[in-house]
Amino acid sequence: MKNNIINGIFGVVVGDALGVPVEFESRETLRDHSVVDMRSFGTFHQPAGTWSDDTSMTLCLLDSLSKGLDYNDIMEKFLSWIETGAYTPFEEAFDVGTGTSKAVRRFARGTPALACGGITERDNGNGSLMRILPILFYLAPIYSADITKHEEAMTIIHQVSALTHAHKRSLIACGIYISVASMILESGSLQTGIDLGVSRALDYYHNHDAFAEERHHYNRLREADFPQLPVTEIRSSGYVVDTLEAAIWCLLNTESYKDCVLKAVNLGKDTDTVAAVAGGLAGLHYGVESIPKEWLSVIAKRDFIIRLCNRFE
Numbered sequence: 001m002k003n004n005i006i007n008g009i010f011g012v013v014v015g016d017a018l019g020v021p022v023e024f025e026s027r028e029t030l031r032d033h034s035v036v037d038m039r040s041f042g043t044f045h046q047p048a049g050t051w052s053d054d055t056s057m058t059l060c061l062l063d064s065l066s067k068g069l070d071y072n073d074i075m076e077k078f079l080s081w082i083e084t085g086a087y088t089p090f091e092e093a094f095d096v097g098t099g100t101s102k103a104v105r106r107f108a109r110g111t112p113a114l115a116c117g118g119i120t121e122r123d124n125g126n127g128s129l130m131r132i133l134p135i136l137f138y139l140a141p142i143y144s145a146d147i148t149k150h151e152e153a154m155t156i157i158h159q160v161s162a163l164t165h166a167h168k169r170s171l172i173a174c175g176i177y178i179s180v181a182s183m184i185l186e187s188g189s190l191q192t193g194i195d196l197g198v199s200r201a202l203d204y205y206h207n208h209d210a211f212a213e214e215r216h217h218y219n220r221l222r223e224a225d226f227p228q229l230p231v232t233e234i235r236s237s238g239y240v241v242d243t244l245e246a247a248i249w250c251l252l253n254t255e256s257y258k259d260c261v262l263k264a265v266n267l268g269k270d271t272d273t274v275a276a277v278a279g280g281l282a283g284l285h286y287g288v289e290s291i292p293k294e295w296l297s298v299i300a301k302r303d304f305i306i307r308l309c310n311r312f313e
Contacts, residue, residue: 004185004284005137005309009062011283012133012276013299014291015261016054019272020044023052023095027236027268035265038295044094049298052095054276056087057131059308061160063087065138066312069156071113075163078104089300095272097127097238103164114159117166126243128165130273132174133280135160136181137312145186148179148204165240168214173240176201176218180248181281190285194248198222217241227252236267236274243270247278257286 021042022035038048060077064070077087082104085091103116117123135157143150147157154175161174180197187193198221205215218241220226227249234249235242246267254260260282264275283291296302 003287004140005062005134005312006306007283007286007288008133008136008181008280009058009283009305009309010288010291010296010299011257011279011281012058012130013051013055013279013305014295015264015275015277015279015282016051016272017049017299018261018279018295019265019270019275020046020050020052020095021048022265022268023271025268025271027231027266030266030268030271035262035271038298046089046094047298047300049295049300050089051300052272053093053097053100053127054130054273055305056081056093057100057127058134058276059087059305061131062134062137062312063308065134066308069138071159071163074160075104075107075113075116078163079108083108097125099123099125100127100164114162117162117164117170119166121167121169123165123167124169124240125165125238126173126240126270126273126277128161128163128170129173129177129240129243130276132157132161132177133181134312136178139178140182140185145182146179146200147182148175148200154204168211169217170240172201172205172211172214172218173244175204176221177244177277177281179204181284184281184285190251193285194252198248218244221245221248231267234267236264236269236271238270238273243274243277246274247281250274250278251281251285257282257290258292 021039023043040048064074080086106116143153158171179201183197184193205211236246250264261275264278265271
């Protein structure tokens with residue numbers, strides 16, 4: 001499990017850092033000036049290897065889960081991240097999503113942790129999807145690889161999402177993602193893992209009437225020709241459905257970690273999050289050894305990240 005944690009977490013971190021300098025750039029701009037390596041400065045004027053909120057929140061969750069599942073503790077860590085710069089590269093939070101910020105502020109004002117996440121249709125940014133991966137490492141030793149067979153496991157995934165994003169559309173995205181991650185590890189095959197993970201998750205949601213009005217948003221992932229869709233049909237915005245589709249499309253259309261995250265970044269728009277979401281799954285499959293050493297060498301606070309990974313048991 002330790003290797004899986006290192007693989008997945010650094011998959012997220014490197015994808016995030018690769019996308020930070022060009023976040024919000026258009027696809028057309030990046031077509032003419034493609035990202036091929038780690039860049040300095042750019043959108044947030046940060047040095048190469050700087051990661052953003054995607055990684056910060058992932059590390060908050062990872063650190064909290066290393067001591068067990070405590071929703072209040074997770075929110076306390078999110079609050080510490082925003083207010084004091086904990087879990088950041090340079091002691092200052094930046095690029096904090098609106099939905100996440102509102103949820104954490106509600107918690108600071110005394111709202112119970114599981115009542116903090118936004119519940120309207122407009123609260124379907126990718127802020128819970130981008131940081132959900134560590135829940136796999138908590139659930140895996142307790143439940144079978146097919147997470148969707150266990151109601152309690154799915155409920156935990158949904159509740160971890162709901163800390164900041166509680167709309168059912170966001171809950172489904174997180175459930176699909178963790179199902180895919182688990183199946184990738186179980187099958188050892190990227191294609192098989194994605195096919196099984198998506199299929200079993202969508203079967204779960206189709207068998208739960210509470211999700212009846214939302215599950216259709218993800219039907220395209222199940223279509224046989226999804227991997228063959230042209231890039232013009234793939235959106236890379238901060239909308240949770242777009243992010244999940246883009247990440248999985250990048251995985252299905254590449255054969256290495258490097259190519260996957262570069263394809264994700266060069267889609268434009270929410271470059272860091274699409275690459276982080278894709279990178280987490282790519283890291284699980286290809287392993288940290290597949291990540292270019294020159295990229296890993298510039299990652300901010302690399303030793304700190306490794307310590308958090310090693311703390312998880």
